[in-house]
Amino acid sequence: MTDKNVLSGRGRIEITGFNPERVEQRDSLSGWSEEAGRATQSRWSRAWQRFKRNRSALLGVVVVALLAFLAIFARPIEVFGLTVQPFSLAPHPPGELLYFNHPGEGFTGDYQPPSMKAPMGVDGDGRDIFSRLLYGGRYSLSIGFIVVGLTAGIGLLYGAVSGYYGGWVDEIMMRIVDVIYAFPGLILSLIIVSMLGRGYTQLIIAFSLFGWAGYGRLVRGEVLKVKENEYVMAAKALGARDRSVVLRHIAPNTMAPLLVVASLRIGTVVIGVAALGFLGLGMPPGSAEWGTMLDGARNSLIRLDTGPKWWATVFPGTAIFLFVMSMNMIGDGINDALDAQQTGVGKGGDE
Amino acid sequence: MSLRRFIVKRLLAIIPILFGVSIITFGLVHLTPGDPVQQILALNPRAGPTEKQQLREQFGLAAPIWEQYLNWMKGVFTGDFGEVYRSRRAVSEVIYSRLPETLLLGLFGWVFGLVIAIPTGIYAAVHKDQLGDTVSRFVALSGISIPNFWLGLMLILIGSLTLGWWPVTAPKRAPLLSFDMLWYLILPGLTIGTAAASSIMRVMRTSMAEEMNKEYVTAARAKGLPERTVVLKHVLRNSLISVVTLAATLTASIVAGSVIIEQVFAWPGLGQTFIQAIRNAEYNLIMAITLFTGVFIILANLVADILYAALDPRIRYD
Numbered sequence: 111m112t113d114k115n116v117l118s119g120r121g122r123i124e125i126t127g128f129n130p131e132r133v134e135q136r137d138s139l140s141g142w143s144e145e146a147g148r149a150t151q152s153r154w155s156r157a158w159q160r161f162k163r164n165r166s167a168l169l170g171v172v173v174v175a176l177l178a179f180l181a182i183f184a185r186p187i188e189v190f191g192l193t194v195q196p197f198s199l200a201p202h203p204p205g206e207l208l209y210f211n212h213p214g215e216g217f218t219g220d221y222q223p224p225s226m227k228a229p230m231g232v233d234g235d236g237r238d239i240f241s242r243l244l245y246g247g248r249y250s251l252s253i254g255f256i257v258v259g260l261t262a263g264i265g266l267l268y269g270a271v272s273g274y275y276g277g278w279v280d281e282i283m284m285r286i287v288d289v290i291y292a293f294p295g296l297i298l299s300l301i302i303v304s305m306l307g308r309g310y311t312q313l314i315i316a317f318s319l320f321g322w323a324g325y326g327r328l329v330r331g332e333v334l335k336v337k338e339n340e341y342v343m344a345a346k347a348l349g350a351r352d353r354s355v356v357l358r359h360i361a362p363n364t365m366a367p368l369l370v371v372a373s374l375r376i377g378t379v380v381i382g383v384a385a386l387g388f389l390g391l392g393m394p395p396g397s398a399e400w401g402t403m404l405d406g407a408r409n410s411l412i413r414l415d416t417g418p419k420w421w422a423t424v425f426p427g428t429a430i431f432l433f434v435m436s437m438n439m440i441g442d443g444i445n446d447a448l449d450a451q452q453t454g455v456g457k458g459g460d461e
Numbered sequence: 462m463s464l465r466r467f468i469v470k471r472l473l474a475i476i477p478i479l480f481g482v483s484i485i486t487f488g489l490v491h492l493t494p495g496d497p498v499q500q501i502l503a504l505n506p507r508a509g510p511t512e513k514q515q516l517r518e519q520f521g522l523a524a525p526i527w528e529q530y531l532n533w534m535k536g537v538f539t540g541d542f543g544e545v546y547r548s549r550r551a552v553s554e555v556i557y558s559r560l561p562e563t564l565l566l567g568l569f570g571w572v573f574g575l576v577i578a579i580p581t582g583i584y585a586a587v588h589k590d591q592l593g594d595t596v597s598r599f600v601a602l603s604g605i606s607i608p609n610f611w612l613g614l615m616l617i618l619i620g621s622l623t624l625g626w627w628p629v630t631a632p633k634r635a636p637l638l639s640f641d642m643l644w645y646l647i648l649p650g651l652t653i654g655t656a657a658a659s660s661i662m663r664v665m666r667t668s669m670a671e672e673m674n675k676e677y678v679t680a681a682r683a684k685g686l687p688e689r690t691v692v693l694k695h696v697l698r699n700s701l702i703s704v705v706t707l708a709a710t711l712t713a714s715i716v717a718g719s720v721i722i723e724q725v726f727a728w729p730g731l732g733q734t735f736i737q738a739i740r741n742a743e744y745n746l747i748m749a750i751t752l753f754t755g756v757f758i759i760l761a762n763l764v765a766d767i768l769y770a771a772l773d774p775r776i777r778y779d
Contacts, residue, residue, distance in 0.1 A: 289481030291762075292755040294717030297735075301489050301747065304739040381608045385721050388610050389736060404611060408725075411617055411629065418622040427611035435606035442602070 153366075160447040167443020173436035177429075181247030200241035204398035207236045221410055221419040231421035233403070234410060235396075239421065243429050246398035249310070250433065254380040257317040262372045264318075265325020266364070270356045272326065273333025284330065290323040296382050303391045313392060317379055328371055332364035339363075366448045374441035377434035384430050400426045467770060471763055482755040483537070486748050487530050497546055497742040498522065520546055522744075533748070543745035552749045555734060561637055563730035566723070567715045569650035574657025575708065581658075582665025586700075587692055589670055597662065604659025609718050613652040613725035620648060630727035649726045653718050657711050664707050668700040702772050709765030713758050 161167055185203060187195040202208065208217035208228070215227060222232035230239040272283040290298075295317075302316040336342065337360065345355050386392035387401025388408075395402065407422035498516045502508040517523045521532060521543070536543060542552035581601075585594040621627045627648055632641040672678065673696055681691045723732035731750060738746035 285477055285481065288478050289485060292478060292482050292759050293485070293751070294713045294754065294758070296717040297720065297751065297754060298485075298489070300720070300736075300739060301751065304742075305489070377606060384608055385610055389721065389724060391739070401608075404614065408614070411614065411622065418618055420618055423611070423614045423618065427608065427614065430608050430611065431603075431606060434608070435603060438602055438606050 157366075157444075157447040161443050164443040164446060166439045167446075170436035170439030170443065173432060174440065177247050177433055177436075178251055180244050181251055184241070184244035184247070200238075200244040202238045202241040204242045204245040205237065205396065206241070208232060208238055209236045221422060223419075224421055230425045231419075233407060233422050234419075235406070239403075239425055242398040242403060243400070243425055246400045246403060246426070247429065247433075249393060249397070249399040250380045250383060250401075250430065253310070253313055253317070253383050254376045254437075256314055257321060257379045258372050258376050260314070260318045261321040261375075262325050262368060264322035266329050266361060266368060268322060268326040269329025269331075270333055270361050270364070273330040274337065274352070274356050274360060280330070284327070287323045287327050290320045291327075293320070295321060295378075296385060299382060299386060300389070300391060303386055308392060308394050310393065313383055313386065316386075317382060321375075321379070324375075325368060325371065328367060329361075329364050332367055333360055336360050336363045370441065370445045370448060373444050374438060377437040377441070380430065380434055380437070400430050464767075464771060468767055471766060475759055475763065478759060479756065482759070483534060483752065484530075486751045486755065487533060489751075490744050490748055491526060491529065497744055500742050501546065520744075537752070542749040545743055545746055547741065547743070552745045555746065556731065556749060556753065559729065559731045559734050562728060563719055563723070563732060565637065566646065566649055566653065566719055566728060566730060567712075569646055570653030570657055570715055570718070571708070571711070573650060573654030574661050574711070577654070577658040578661035578665055579704070582662045582669060582704075583692065583697065585662070585666040586669030586673060586696075589673075594666075598666070601659040601662045601666075604655050605663070607655070609652055609656055610721045610725050612655060613649065613722055616648050616652060617726070631729060645726075649722045649728050652722050652725070653715060656718060657715060660711065660714075661704060661707060665700065665704055668703045669696060672696045672700050702769060705768050705772060706765050709761045709768075712761040716754055716758065 180199060182195065183197045184200040185198045186193055202211075208215070217227075217232065217236060220232075220236065221234050222228065224231045228238045228240060230243060233239050233242070268283065272280045298320050299313075299316040302319060303312055306312040306315065342355060342359055345359050350358075383392055383399070384401030384404070387397075387399045387403075388405045390402075390405055393399040393402045395406070403426040404423060407419070407426070410419040410422045497520065498513050501516065502513060505512075514523070521529060524532070533543070540553060542556075544551050545555060581597050585597045588594050617627075617629060621629045627645055631645050631649075632639075636642065678691060678696060681695050682688070719730065720732035720735055722728065723730045724736055727733070731753075734746065735750045737743075738750065
């Protein structure tokens with residue numbers, strides 16, 4: 111080091127050992143990354159991306175959409191005498207007695223195996239099973255979605271209130287849930303339908319009256335977690351009313367697990383409706399609801415005069431199975447998509 | 462807090478729940494439209510209002526609703542659940558005579574579920590994302606999606622009508638522990654067990670796979686333990702905790718399942734009695750069976766909680 115060099119450096123701050131390139135390339139000191147920033151920005155769209163890549167879930171969506179399409183377009187729909195939907199994919203109305211309306215075509219008033227004229231056979235009263243199956247989807251699908259929508263909505267409010275207020279309100283509300291949990295849901299629904307009578311509305315009431323309890327408990331647990339977040343305190347500090355804190359800030363953040371459970375519950379409700387129908391406590395006898403069809407076909411198994419009439423039981427059951435299986439595949443897909451979201455970015459789909 | 466104090470505390474917490482259970486049971490049956498007197502007298506055209514009133518008083522349905530509830534509860538505490546309106550038999554006697562059949566069926570389904578599900582779950586978790594895992598997951602998903610009563614019908618169709626190995630319905634008037642009955646038990650037992658096995662397997666696989674990613678597994682492997690020991694001794698023990706909870710929750714679905722399955726196979730258990738009672742508006746019988754179910758499920762959950770606390774020393778009892 112010479113004097114000359116010292117003089118030239120006077121008045122300047124000399125920094126040694128600094129390499130700008132290394133700073134740009136090293137790992138970030140905080141956990142923040144652009145990737146993570148994007149993740150919080152669009153939780154739902156990232157979950158959607160993940161869902162779209164899940165093949166079995168997509169297959170489920172296709173099957174459910176197909177079944178819904180077939181049910182809607184099975185027979186024309188009239189609202190107050192006005193035909194809203196004129197198409198009819200099902201060749202016969204669900205209650206039509208083939209031997210009566212189509213005489214001379216070889217139909218009788220008894221079980222007949224699948225043929226060209228009746229691709230899924232004829233049931234014990236002489237009705238076309240294929241037509242009834244398409245039409246019957248209306249009951250199972252609509253009841254399933256309505257019940258789950260209703261119960262999830264009630265459960266969301268119930269759990270949000272219970273978790274947000276805490277204290278004795280929470281204590282009482284959760285003890286009520288405990289009481290409902292002591293009964294299998296199906297048994298409660300059975301008793302309710304038997305007391306109210308058979309029918310569409312009665313079935314919805316039977317499955318909704320207590321069905322919200324599970325969602326209530328789930329949402330409450332989520333709310334307890336969400337409540338601790340700063341944004342809730344910030345909203346309160348800004349003078350937001352309880353109602354708007356619950357509805358705007360807390361409830362939306364409990365949606366992910368609620369959606370998972372709700373999507374998996376649709377199958378349970380549909381099986382429950384069919385089970386009641388099978389016990390003769392669902393839709394009125396003769397209705398084309400899938401479970402009720404199975405109830406009507408049950409005696410075909412016990413009757414031993416001629417060979418087993420498999421088509422009367424195999425097809426309606428397959429319809430229920432197909433729908434529930436697809437719903438569960440969708441539910442699993444939603445679970446994987448949202449779960450990966452919560453446990454961290456970039457993990458495998460089914461971790 | 463010691464385990465004993467935890468148990469006592471949980472037992473005390475059950476009292477208000479039992480009270481609520483009794484109210485729901487009673488309220489559901491009594492506050493909704495429908496009337497046993499109407500049903501019984503429907504077949505008798507000569508019955509006038511006086512007969513109806515007489516019958517109502519005889520059944521104890523004439524008093525104000527709260528008095529009926531108190532009378533019922535008084536009976537429940539002394540083990541008297543009233544009598545069946547039509548046959549005049551004591552409700553408790555009817556229940557005890559049908560209980561063994563249902564318990565055996567439920568137990569069969571439950572054990573079958575555990576025996577099938579635990580090894581399959583372990584296999585699936587160890588061979589995650591391989592062919593065996595994919596197949597077993599698909600089977601389990603089908604198992605929880607299949608309506609159990611339809612599975613029953615299909616078993617009858619195949620096992621009884623096509624193969625001819627079983628009779629179409631349960632043998633009539635055979636004692637429970639006879640060969641005929643036990644052989645027939647396989648059909649309804651398999652039906653109930655399928656759903657149980659499928660849901661246990663799904664939980665087993667998820668919790669095993671989750672445990673496999675934990676650090677103690679890496680540590681166990683790093684110190685050179687054979688994979689078999691790591692899986693069966695370390696991982697399995699930890700993932701069984703979540704299975705215990707599920708197995709208890711499953712009692713609820715097994716109870717509900719048996720109600721329908723007994724109907725499919727004409728299995729002479731409590732579930733059939735329950736459906737019969739519902740069709741005949743036999744209030745006392747419906748209430749007693751519902752109450753039994755509620756208490757049974759509460760106890761099952763209590764056992765699960767205690768086992769859970771006993772199995773996992775990390776859980777604090779509060």
